Amino acid sequence: MTKPKLRKETILLNMGPQHPSTHGVIDFFLEVDGEEVVGAEVKMGYLHRAVERLAEFRTYPQIFPLVDRLDYLSAHHSEFAYALAVEKLLQVDVPERADHIRVILVELKRIASHLLFYGAFAMDAGSVTPFLYAWREREKVMDLLEDVCGIRLHPNYFRFGGVREDLPPGFLEQTINFVDKLPFFLDEYEAMLGENEIFQVRTIGIGKVSPKRAINLGLTGPYLRGTGLKWDLRRDEPYSVYPKFDFEIPTGKQGDCFDSYKVRIEEMRQSGRIIKQAIEKIPDGPIRTSLPKKVIKPPKGEAYARVESPRGELGVYVVSDGSARPYRLKVRAPSFTNVQAFPELAKNHLIADAVMIIGALDPVIGEVDR
Amino acid sequence: MLDWIALKFLAGVGILVFLLLNLLVVTYLEMKIAADFQVRLGPMRVGWHGTLQPLADFLKLFLKEDVVPGKADRILFWLAPLIFFLPAFLLFLVVPLSENLVPQDLDIGLFYIFALATVMPVGIIVAGWSSNSKYSLIGGLRGAAQQISYEVPMLLSILGVVMLSGSLSLVDIVKAQDGLLLGFLPSWFVFLQPFGFLLYLIAVLAETNRVPFDIPEAESELVAGYFTEYSGIKFGIFFLAEYTMTFFLSLFGALVFLGGWQGPFLPPIVWLLIKTYVLIYFVIWVRWSLPRIRIDQILALGWKILLPAAFINIFLTAIFMEIG
Amino acid sequence: MQKELMEAIASRFNEADFNPTGSLSHPVLTVKKEHLLEVAKELKTNNKFSFDHLSFVTVVDHLDRFELIYVLNSYKHHHSLFLKTNLPRENPEAPSVVHLWETADFHEREVYDLYGVKFAGHPGLKRILLAADFPGHPFRKDHPLVNDEAYLLKEGYPKEKSD
Numbered sequence: 001m002t003k004p005k006l007r008k009e010t011i012l013l014n015m016g017p018q019h020p021s022t023h024g025v026i027d028f029f030l031e032v033d034g035e036e037v038v039g040a041e042v043k044m045g046y047l048h049r050a051v052e053r054l055a056e057f058r059t060y061p062q063i064f065p066l067v068d069r070l071d072y073l074s075a076h077h078s079e080f081a082y083a084l085a086v087e088k089l090l091q092v093d094v095p096e097r098a099d100h101i102r103v104i105l106v107e108l109k110r111i112a113s114h115l116l117f118y119g120a121f122a123m124d125a126g127s128v129t130p131f132l133y134a135w136r137e138r139e140k141v142m143d144l145l146e147d148v149c150g151i152r153l154h155p156n157y158f159r160f161g162g163v164r165e166d167l168p169p170g171f172l173e174q175t176i177n178f179v180d181k182l183p184f185f186l187d188e189y190e191a192m193l194g195e196n197e198i199f200q201v202r203t204i205g206i207g208k209v210s211p212k213r214a215i216n217l218g219l220t221g222p223y224l225r226g227t228g229l230k231w232d233l234r235r236d237e238p239y240s241v242y243p244k245f246d247f248e249i250p251t252g253k254q255g256d257c258f259d260s261y262k263v264r265i266e267e268m269r270q271s272g273r274i275i276k277q278a279i280e281k282i283p284d285g286p287i288r289t290s291l292p293k294k295v296i297k298p299p300k301g302e303a304y305a306r307v308e309s310p311r312g313e314l315g316v317y318v319v320s321d322g323s324a325r326p327y328r329l330k331v332r333a334p335s336f337t338n339v340q341a342f343p344e345l346a347k348n349h350l351i352a353d354a355v356m357i358i359g360a361l362d363p364v365i366g367e368v369d370r
Numbered sequence: 371m372l373d374w375i376a377l378k379f380l381a382g383v384g385i386l387v388f389l390l391l392n393l394l395v396v397t398y399l400e401m402k403i404a405a406d407f408q409v410r411l412g413p414m415r416v417g418w419h420g421t422l423q424p425l426a427d428f429l430k431l432f433l434k435e436d437v438v439p440g441k442a443d444r445i446l447f448w449l450a451p452l453i454f455f456l457p458a459f460l461l462f463l464v465v466p467l468s469e470n471l472v473p474q475d476l477d478i479g480l481f482y483i484f485a486l487a488t489v490m491p492v493g494i495i496v497a498g499w500s501s502n503s504k505y506s507l508i509g510g511l512r513g514a515a516q517q518i519s520y521e522v523p524m525l526l527s528i529l530g531v532v533m534l535s536g537s538l539s540l541v542d543i544v545k546a547q548d549g550l551l552l553g554f555l556p557s558w559f560v561f562l563q564p565f566g567f568l569l570y571l572i573a574v575l576a577e578t579n580r581v582p583f584d585i586p587e588a589e590s591e592l593v594a595g596y597f598t599e600y601s602g603i604k605f606g607i608f609f610l611a612e613y614t615m616t617f618f619l620s621l622f623g624a625l626v627f628l629g630g631w632q633g634p635f636l637p638p639i640v641w642l643l644i645k646t647y648v649l650i651y652f653v654i655w656v657r658w659s660l661p662r663i664r665i666d667q668i669l670a671l672g673w674k675i676l677l678p679a680a681f682i683n684i685f686l687t688a689i690f691m692e693i694g
Numbered sequence: 695m696q697k698e699l700m701e702a703i704a705s706r707f708n709e710a711d712f713n714p715t716g717s718l719s720h721p722v723l724t725v726k727k728e729h730l731l732e733v734a735k736e737l738k739t740n741n742k743f744s745f746d747h748l749s750f751v752t753v754v755d756h757l758d759r760f761e762l763i764y765v766l767n768s769y770k771h772h773h774s775l776f777l778k779t780n781l782p783r784e785n786p787e788a789p790s791v792v793h794l795w796e797t798a799d800f801h802e803r804e805v806y807d808l809y810g811v812k813f814a815g816h817p818g819l820k821r822i823l824l825a826a827d828f829p830g831h832p833f834r835k836d837h838p839l840v841n842d843e844a845y846l847l848k849e850g851y852p853k854e855k856s857d
Contacts, residue, residue, distance in 0.1 A: 011504050035508070035665060045823040053833050126581055126662025132408040198582055199661045215746050215769060218797025231769055304720060304765065304776075306749070317765070319754050332750040332765070340800045351508070352664045369823060 162288030221312025
């Protein structure tokens with residue numbers, strides 16, 4: 001009697017669009033053989049709001065709130081990129097005080113975003129407590145930002161030629177206070193998660209990628225730096241007042257989830273350094289260049305500006321036809337491209353690892369779908 | 371004859387009441403201790419400082435709509451929670467709360483306990499299969515694999531205690547912990563079998579599907595594993611069964627390793643409960659501190675590390691018994 | 695570095711339209727669609743250029759043509775370039791560069807989804823942000839808006855099927 005052939009089937013598993021993993025409405029469609037992922041597909045678009053098309057019907061200042069809502073976890077960076085792009089078109093300079101304020105806010109938001117990454121990554125690994133500890137620090141950052149911008153999440157604070165308002169009194173002292181205490185908290189968080197053997201076993205060696213492959217896939221940001229490539233737009237294509245500050249670019253070794261985590265923790269420390277230097281060197285002066293006309297009509301042309309957001313290279317490309325509304329606004333969102341690497345990174349890993357890889361890529365669905 | 375039946379029936383009801391009261395306390399402690407670790411307050415409104423919260427939660431579960439997935443196997447879907455819960459409840463038959471307070475002290479008490487515990491993975495598989503959902507299936511298989519893998523090390527870690535006490539009956543095991551070691555330490559098996567105790571604790575975490583071994587119900591991956599599709603009373607029964615196992619295994623650990631009801635001044639049952647709750651605190655503490663281990667790592671840990679370690683423990687115990 | 699790049703490009707590609715101040719931030723190289731693939735390959739593999747990072751692919755809808763834009767960067771030489779080509783508005787097609795920069799995969803799908811540009815040689819060109827049966831390509835300037843009467847009238851609603 002011949003043995004019947006064992007019919008093996010792979011299961012198609014939808015991780016999303018609703019999912020307890022906190023990353024938002026995106027569908028990571030997995031083809032699973034038992035526990036092992038043999039194929040994956042990223043299905044996005046559940047949060048598509050056509051921001052780029054909406055921008056064509058709004059005047060230039062009206063687009064700031066739109067751009068805020070793309071990467072809602074680091075809105076200041078999106079505003080920064082957009083402001084830089086249009087300032088290139090308008091050919092205006094930003095007064096130094098405004099530049100310092102911009103850098104301080106942007107680095108504070110970077111710390112907040114990485115803290116959220118830390119908490120969410122810990123939750124993906126199963127440990128709920130670090131999430132609440134990270135939130136404690138994040139609340140302090142949010143309070144600082146609320147003092148300046150008047151709102152916690154979608155600031156609408158940057159303007160062409162500077163920022164909307166000056167800093168409130170006491171803000172600089174409070175920020176220095178926060179930044180001084182930050183390294184101790186980061187040590188605590190490292191001890192809780194990074195030095196935990198279970199966490200290390202869950203993340204070391206997972207989602208490895210070589211620098212060459214990462215570049216080809218378009219990965220940018222901390223994941224790319226985790227592969228060993230020392231590239232940071234703040235250092236390699238400097239904008240604003242970054243050349244004045246002294247900071248390091250942390251890199252990893254293997255390009256796996258653990259390196260991505262370590263790079264982000266280290267970046268938080270470096271952000272603290274930048275903020276401190278920015279506060280020490282901040283000059284007095286105007287916070288906004290007054291533009292010649294009330295209605296902003298950049299001359300015909302196009303400009304592209306990119307900044308280093310917590311997720312990677314965030315770029316804004318503006319095409320102007322001389323009117324008060326942009327002819328085309330294109331946002332190059334880092335998470336859109338980072339998420340593209342997921343099928344390759346998750347191949348031949350288990351489902352549990354796929355979850356960790358998503359966490360390490362740290363996508364924000366607002367900017368994936370725009 | 372009739373009064374014998376009535377007596378046994380009352381004993382059963384008594385066990386159930388005792389169990390449910392303790393479960394309320396355990397659930398409340400879980401929420402409050404977690405809140406303490408996470409720098410927050412926990413339930414504060416329902417009852418004084420939230421003490422009635424577990425009652426409110428269970429009441430809510432019982433009042434919820436009972437949703438059964440369309441293509442689920444109805445009979446198995448209904449049976450699975452019972453298969454999971456009944457053994458956990460029946461385990462209390464041989465548990466002595468003090469020297470004379472035991473429903474039925476079986477000579478083969480330990481054997482009975484482990485035999486019943488092996489029925490529970492069947493409930494998990496039935497739940498995962500009958501839900502007709504991919505998440506549940508994967509979760510069910512993972513859960514069953516994990517529970518089966520850790521039963522063997524758990525049993526073996528207790529074998530050292532059996533060798534030292536010479537009996538499978540729980541009352542005898544507790545009695546064998548009378549006396550003093552080295553003049554001042556109570557002669558509890560935790561001091562004579564520290565290795566066994568450690569193995570037992572790890573196995574307890576795995577048997578009750580608690581972090582770091584909670585991959586079968588990993589929230590961030592498979593929503594809720596094998597009981598994803600359950601709601602209402604059936605979910606409540608699964609929930610109850612998990613906490614019952616946590617409570618039972620802590621109670622068992624207190625009896626077998628921590629000297630049971632022995633202790634000065636206070637009544638024996640109070641001592642037993644204190645020791646039980648020390649172990650429960652430890653279990654809750656671990657849950658809120660550690661990340662979760664991956665399923666293949668869990669199974670590797672169980673088979674490749676704990677099992678040989680348990681054998682070595684037995685071997686060493688035998689040598690120790692021969693010498694001293 | 696920008697100057698070297700411009701000189702190198704000017705010497706290498708002389709039949710293309712090379713515009714050093716076309717954009718206020720990067721030099722622009724406009725090529726004809728037929729030359730696109732070989733120019734892209736040259737830009738990637740030639741050591742003087744080594745554009746290994748494709749930031750994004752997008753289209754600007756000038757009402758008489760589609761302008762397909764590739765934004766290239768080099769990690770090695772720290773320079774950037776806009777590579778542009780013009781496509782007709784009816785049945786716009788372009789060759790896919792996925793075999794050169796794998797990151798073009800999602801970007802080209804997005805351009806197809808929102809503008810309707812078909813990329814030849816793309817492994818799996820289908821909609822990415824919108825639903826699979828969405829009618830039309832909404833980022834085009836002539837796609838009816840919600841307030842348009844044409845949108846509200848049943849007969850005027852674009853009935854073209856898309857995949």
